Amino acid sequence: MNSHAVVIGSGFGGLAAAVRLRVRGYEVTLLEALDQPGGRARVFRQDGFTFDAGPTVITAPYLLEELFESAGRDARDYFELMPVDPFYRIMFHDGSTFDYFGDDERLYAEIEKFDARDVDGYRRLVEHARRIFEVGYLQLADKPFTRASDMLRVLPAMLRLGSHRSVYAVVSSHIRDDRLRQAFSFEPLLVGGDPFRTTSIYLLIHWLERKWGVHFARGGTTSIVHGLLRLLGDIGVDVRMNAPVARIDVRNGRAVGVELESGEVIAADVVVSNADPSYVYANMIDARDRRRHSERRLRRVRQSMGLFVSYFGTSRPYPDLKHHTIVLGQRYRGLLRDIFQRKVLADDFSLYLHAPTRSDASLAPPGHEAFYVLSPVPNNRSGIDWSARSAEYEERIMRSLEQRLLPGLTSSVVTRRVLTPDNFEHDLRSVDGSAFGPEPVLTQSAYFRYHNVSDDVAGLYFVGAGTHPGGGVPGVLQSARVLDRVVPDPVVGARAVGASGAGAVRAPRIPRAAGRGVDLR
Numbered sequence: 001m002n003s004h005a006v007v008i009g010s011g012f013g014g015l016a017a018a019v020r021l022r023v024r025g026y027e028v029t030l031l032e033a034l035d036q037p038g039g040r041a042r043v044f045r046q047d048g049f050t051f052d053a054g055p056t057v058i059t060a061p062y063l064l065e066e067l068f069e070s071a072g073r074d075a076r077d078y079f080e081l082m083p084v085d086p087f088y089r090i091m092f093h094d095g096s097t098f099d100y101f102g103d104d105e106r107l108y109a110e111i112e113k114f115d116a117r118d119v120d121g122y123r124r125l126v127e128h129a130r131r132i133f134e135v136g137y138l139q140l141a142d143k144p145f146t147r148a149s150d151m152l153r154v155l156p157a158m159l160r161l162g163s164h165r166s167v168y169a170v171v172s173s174h175i176r177d178d179r180l181r182q183a184f185s186f187e188p189l190l191v192g193g194d195p196f197r198t199t200s201i202y203l204l205i206h207w208l209e210r211k212w213g214v215h216f217a218r219g220g221t222t223s224i225v226h227g228l229l230r231l232l233g234d235i236g237v238d239v240r241m242n243a244p245v246a247r248i249d250v251r252n253g254r255a256v257g258v259e260l261e262s263g264e265v266i267a268a269d270v271v272v273s274n275a276d277p278s279y280v281y282a283n284m285i286d287a288r289d290r291r292r293h294s295e296r297r298l299r300r301v302r303q304s305m306g307l308f309v310s311y312f313g314t315s316r317p318y319p320d321l322k323h324h325t326i327v328l329g330q331r332y333r334g335l336l337r338d339i340f341q342r343k344v345l346a347d348d349f350s351l352y353l354h355a356p357t358r359s360d361a362s363l364a365p366p367g368h369e370a371f372y373v374l375s376p377v378p379n380n381r382s383g384i385d386w387s388a389r390s391a392e393y394e395e396r397i398m399r400s401l402e403q404r405l406l407p408g409l410t411s412s413v414v415t416r417r418v419l420t421p422d423n424f425e426h427d428l429r430s431v432d433g434s435a436f437g438p439e440p441v442l443t444q445s446a447y448f449r450y451h452n453v454s455d456d457v458a459g460l461y462f463v464g465a466g467t468h469p470g471g472g473v474p475g476v477l478q479s480a481r482v483l484d485r486v487v488p489d490p491v492v493g494a495r496a497v498g499a500s501g502a503g504a505v506r507a508p509r510i511p512r513a514a515g516r517g518v519d520l521r
Contacts, residue, residue, distance in 0.1 A: 003490035009274030011039025013463035015228040016480035033244035043222035047415040049313040058215040063477040078227030087214040089322040125174035133207040142481040151447035191471035192304030192436025199442040255459040277450035278431040290456040303434035306379040306421030327351040343382035380433035386420040437466030
C-alpha cells in the first residue's frame, strides 16, 4: 500500500489538492461534510433554476487546465469556459455606468466619459499593477511562507512596490475621478478585503483579469466542480460525501489520521485541510497539540466580512443586463467602514448582481431569468440576528434593484432563497461567518497568514482561502500548488500511519512532464 493522504473538504482547494496528491502517487481519500461537493462553490437547484452558491468569476483558467494536464487529461473534455464581455458593468449612484472591458481601445473610451485626463493615469496604474503581478503572483503565489526569512527575502521588493499602501490609496494616486477610483479599487472585495485597508499587493487582481480575461463556465461554476469530481473518479480518488470530520488524530506531534463525526477513524500519512484554519485549530486539534495556535492567538485573527446572498428567479428576462453588474451605493468609504470596522448593518448597501442566463439560458426555464445578488455585510462578530433581520434586508435589496435596474422585479419573482453569515458559520464551518477567512490586510498576508504547513502538527497541511496566498479561485488553486513544494514524496509499503524507517521504500517522484503530463489511465 502506498502512502495515504486524507483531504478534508471538497472546495476548489481540496479538489485541486486531491488531484495533485494522487498524481504524485498517494492513495487519496477526500472527505466532504455536506451532501455535495464544492464547499462555497456548491450549487442550489430549485424550481427549474440552477444557482451557483458561490464563485461566479473565473480568472487564470490555466490553473484549472494544468490540473487536468498533470493527470494526462484535457480540461475541455470536462467543462467549457466562455469569455465574459464586458468583465463587469459598474453602476454608480448618480445613474452613470462604466463598462470594464478587457481591451484598451474600448476601456480608454469608457474612462474618457468620466475624465479624459484619467486615461494616462490609468496607463500608469495598470503598469504598476503589472509590476505587482510579476512579483506578488508569478514569483510568490505558489511559494510557501513558513519561515520569517521567507518574508524578509521578498520584503524589499514589496516595499518598492508600495505594498504598505492600500489599494484605494494607490488607485487614487493615479486616478482623479471619484467614480473611477471606486471602479478600479473594488476588486479586493472579491477576496474579502476592504479597499481602504487591503494591501496594494492585491492590485495584481486587476492585471490578472487583464492578462487572462474573465470567464464563466457553461452550466455554471458547478460544472467545473463536477468536472474535477469526475477527474478524481477517473484517477482513482476515493470521494465521500456526508462525511464530516470531528477531529484530527495527532500522536507524538504528528497527524496520523482523522476521526469522523460518525466515530469512524481513517488512518493517514498526510492530512490536508481545505477547511477554515481558524476552525480546524480551535475545534479539530486538542489544545495540548497546538502550542503556537492557542485560543488567545486564534481570537486575535481578524476575519473578513460576511456575505448576504439572495438567489432568485424571475418569470421574465432582462435582455439589457450584463452578466456581472456592480451596483454601487451613495457611500463608498463610509459603507466599507460600517462593514469592516464598525460592524453594523447599514441602511444602504452596494451590490453585485450575477445574471448567468445572459451567458447560458439553460440555467433557468425558457423565458425566465436566474440571478443572485450579493451584499457585503459585517461578519458575525457584529452580533446581528439574521433570523430576525434577513427577510427585511432582502426586501430592501429587491426594492432597490427594482428601482435602479430591474423594473417589475417584485411581481415577477417566482423562486428565491438566501444565505447569510449564519450559513457560512454553521454549514461551512467558517469562523464568525466570514466569507473568505482572515481579512487580507498586510499583517495577515504571506508569512503572516495561516501557513500551508502547520506550525503545530507535522504531516498537516492547509489549502484554501484561509491560508497563503488567500481567497478567490486563483488564490485557492495556487494554495494547492504549494503542496508540491512542501508535502514529501509518498512511500511505497507504508502502513498509513506515518510509517517510515527501515524497510520503507520511497516512491520515485512523478516527473513534471511537459504537455499533457503523466497519464494515470
